[in-house]
Amino acid sequence: MQLRTNESIEAIASRLLALREGLRLSQQQFADALGISLRAAQNYERGARKLPAETLIEIARKFEIDPLWIMDGPEERPRSLGQVGLDQQTLSRAIGIVQRAVLETDANVDADQFANMVAAVYKFYMHNSSGAGAEDLIASFVAGYR
Structure with missing residues (x-):
């Protein structure tokens, strides 16, 4: 990978x-x-x-x-967190979801693609506080990189 x-x-x-x-x-x-x-x-x-x-x-x-x-x-x-208002817990969760999906599928993604997937999951969580469906969202992204 x-x-x-x-x-x-x-x-x-x-x-x-x-x-x-x-x-x-x-x-x-x-x-x-x-x-x-x-x-x-x-x-x-x-x-x-x-x-x-x-x-x-x-x-x-x-x-x-x-x-x-x-x-x-x-x-x-560098951009400070204050400039972008990121929630650390949500960001950590988003990175974890993307990492698991990439590892589980052995997808071949570069840094830009990884960052874009993390950003998409982060935004998803920020608009959907329960996070329900985040794994499905990222699975659809990762499927394109196998």
């Missing part, structure tokens, strides 16, 4: 670097704040390693940054 293209990984790495530098943190300080090793932080920032969803969520929480900006940009400067 491929979740991201090399180009997408490099773009995510570039945004992580911009975020860290904007926060005026060393790589070690950034890693410590996220509870990850220095080596992992360096690898994410260089694009040598894919950014796991758990780390993405922690970055969003810890630094109050829009996780969709990290995944999809397009601006050079």
